[in-house]
Amino acid sequence: MKKIICGILCAALIFANTTVYAGIPKFRYSFEEAAKMAIENAPEYRLQDNAIDGYSDAYDALEKVTPSEIRYTGNFKTFVSRQVDPQIKLEDTYSNYQSAFLKKENIKRDIILNLRRTVIGVQKAEMAYSxxxxxxxxxxxxxxxxxxxYENGLISKNDYNDSKRKIKDELKAFDDGEKAVDLAYRQLNTLLGREDExxxxxxxDDTVIPLEKLDLAQIKKDMIKKDQTLNSLSEQKRLADYKYGLMKERYDKYDLDKFTDTMxxxxxxxxxxAKNDYENTDKLYQNTIDRFEKSFNDMIEDIEDLYEDIEDAKEKIAEEKENRSLYDLKYESGRMSKLEYDALGDKITLLAHELKKLELDLNMKYAELLIYSDLKKVVKE
Incomplete structure (x- = not known):
């Protein structure tokens, strides 16, 4: 099973995990080790325990004063204030308690995704710098x-000065690449709680699984269940439905003609x-689910497009490597200048970088797709 779900992207991703700018690294961590460091360095993850404890205490206190069962007694207004509202408040507190647990897990997931995004940012910055x-x-x-x-009189002094000034300005612009590398490492070290070195x-790590071998329907269900926003809206809908159901059952028993106009x-x-609250909450939830469905389908399409782009990049590299022997012959026979020869070599390097970037993007997309799921449950046999 591990061979199925933990395939390492071959040559290009081996290159992707080397350091271009910083030289030989003094400290090497697996992604799992770095993730542990980032989580331990995140105060918001630890502080979430206080919120969990607070909702737990609030639930225990409310449970003691909330009726153990719904009794359909008294007038409607009294029934709502003494029977329905306490039950809804208790349910809402328990929902907040569960949501606090989910939020802690989502804080952890966000830290892990942000770490991966930052590591990829470091590698892309190093490539750009190289x-x-x-x-x-x-x-x-x-x-x-x-x-x-200019020395051979093939260009005027004005054109010479203008071109020289433009080239020097372009050379200065390359200095921003080093700043980008510095910033990328600073972000990584901040996440891990390290000195800025x-x-x-x-x-x-690279979990790249053909989409046809994934249970996409289950992955979608996992996202809906564990995503903080979707889960919160689902709970709001459930509570609104629960309240409306309690009130409707009692309301339907009344003969309204026997009551005064005020009552x-x-x-x-x-x-x-209560009815409008439920209908509006249900509509909001359904609209959010529709947007989620669209974003999920877009994510799958992005992965499919990345696979195609990666294959195209590999083909271009293969073609350039096949042509390399021809370039060697032309250069050795004097039919190609050194500048032209070096430029063709640079083209292969740039194509390799482009392939690496695409594979890093695919790595990130799979992490986002699978962050809520257990691989053992979503990989088809």
Whole structure:
């Protein structure tokens, strides 16, 4: 089973887990080890226990003063205030208690996803920085060619000065790549509670499973059940339905013609409000579910598109590698300049980086897709 669900993306992702900018890292962590560090360093995760304890105490206190069963006695207004409202308040407190547990788990999930996103950000920043070396080399070559053209009278002094100024400005712009690497490492170290040093490597784990081998319907159910917003709306709908059901059962037993206009008006106002609350909550929940369905389908389409983009990138790299022997012959026979030859080599490097970025994006998409699910339950045999 482990071979099925824990396939490591081959050569390109092996490259993806190396450090480009920072040199040989002094500290290496598996993603699981880094995630543990990030969770231990997150005060909001630990503080959530206080909220759980608070709702637990509140529930215990309310349970002692809440009627143990619903009794359909008294007038409608009294029935609602003494029977229905206490039950709803008790249910709401218990719902908040369960939601506090779920929130703690979701805080943990968010930390793990943010860590993965940050590790990927470090790798992408390092790639971008390494690409600045290619860019700088190309600009330096342009500058040398510009000098040769000017010395040989092939360009005017004004054009020479304008072009030289433009190239130097472009060279300065490459310095932002180093700043991006510094920022990416700062974000990673902040998450892990470390000193801000570029002496660390976090090795990503890769769970890449063909979509047809996943129970997408179960994954969707897991998301709906465990997502904080969807779960909260589901509970609001349940409580509104529960309250409306209690009131409707009692309301339907009354012969409204036997009541005064004031009493009938009070009853209808309370009943209509409960009914409207339920209908509005149900509509809000259904609208949210519809938006979730759309976002879920978009996520699956994104994964499918990434698979296609990865295959295209691999084909381009294979084609360039096949052409490399031809480039070697042309260069050795003097039919290709060193600048042209180096540029073709740089093209392969840039294509490899593009492949790596796509695979990192796929890694992130799978993490987002599976964060709420148990792999043992969603991978088809």
């Amino acid at each position: 690409e600045t070396d290619i860019g700088k080399r190309n600009k330096q070559n342009e500058l040398e060619l510009l000098e040769i053209r 570029k002496d660390i490597e976090v090795k990503l 009938r008006s009070d009853m209808e106002e309370l009943y209509d409000k």
